[in-house]
Amino acid sequence: MLVIRTVLFAILLIIPIAEIAVFLTVGSIIGVLPTLLIIVLTAILGAALLKRQGLSAFAKLQEDVRAGRVPTAAIGETITVAIAGMLLLTPGFITDTIGFLLFVPSVRSWLWKQISGSVQIHSAGGTTGGMGPGGGPRRTGGPPPVIDLESSEVRPDPTTPWREEQR
Structure with missing residues (x-):
């Protein structure tokens, strides 16, 4: 758990510093207003793609x-698109x-292949979803x-706390 916290802290510290460095570099090359315009346009394009x-x-x-x-792959794709x-x-x-890379279907597919072996979804009906032999979702039971x-x-x-008299 300490490793995860350390990595997360490093990412949250490194990414903003790297972004500021890139902002300064791009801004010095093309100017402040074009840099800000690119950032706004990518946000608008990102919202449309999302x-x-x-x-x-x-x-x-x-x-x-x-x-x-069991929608294992669909859940992975939905989460990836949201990210x-x-x-x-x-x-x-x-x-x-x-x-933008995560919006490319082939990149999402490659990423899913990398992590699908460690992902397993359990439904309320006792169904387990992982990758089946054909690369699709695996389902057990009816x-x-x-x-x-x-x-x-x-x-x-x-004894339930949800009784009408107790509200």
């Missing part, structure tokens, strides 16, 4: 869920470069059972 690709990734996620598949959008909305040339009860078949728990 909306377009984010909706597409979310649609894939919903499609997998509706089809009864890319945040990086593009953060002012800076380094974060913009990383953000759909969770449906329990249909009438209101007369349910007895409230008198």
Whole structure:
């Protein structure tokens, strides 16, 4: 845990310092106003890309869920697109470069291949999602059972903190 904190601290310290250095360098070459204009334009372009690709990734996620598949890859893609959008909305040339790279599907695919072996998703129905033999999501078991009860078949728990009388 200490290693993670140290790495995170270093990243949070190094990236802003590197961004300032790049700002100063680019600003001295092309001027302050063009530098600021580039930063604003990348933020606008990033927001547009986030909306377009984010909706597409979310649609894939919903499609997998509706089809009864564990959406492991779709979750990874949705998270990656969200991170890319945040990086593009953060002012800076380094974060913009990383953000734009994460919007490229082949880069996302390569990144997913790098981390997919260590990612596993557990659903409430006991389904485990990881990468199956064909590179797609792996699913074990069937759909969770449906329990249909009438209101007369349910007895409230008198010890629950959610009772109406206690509100």
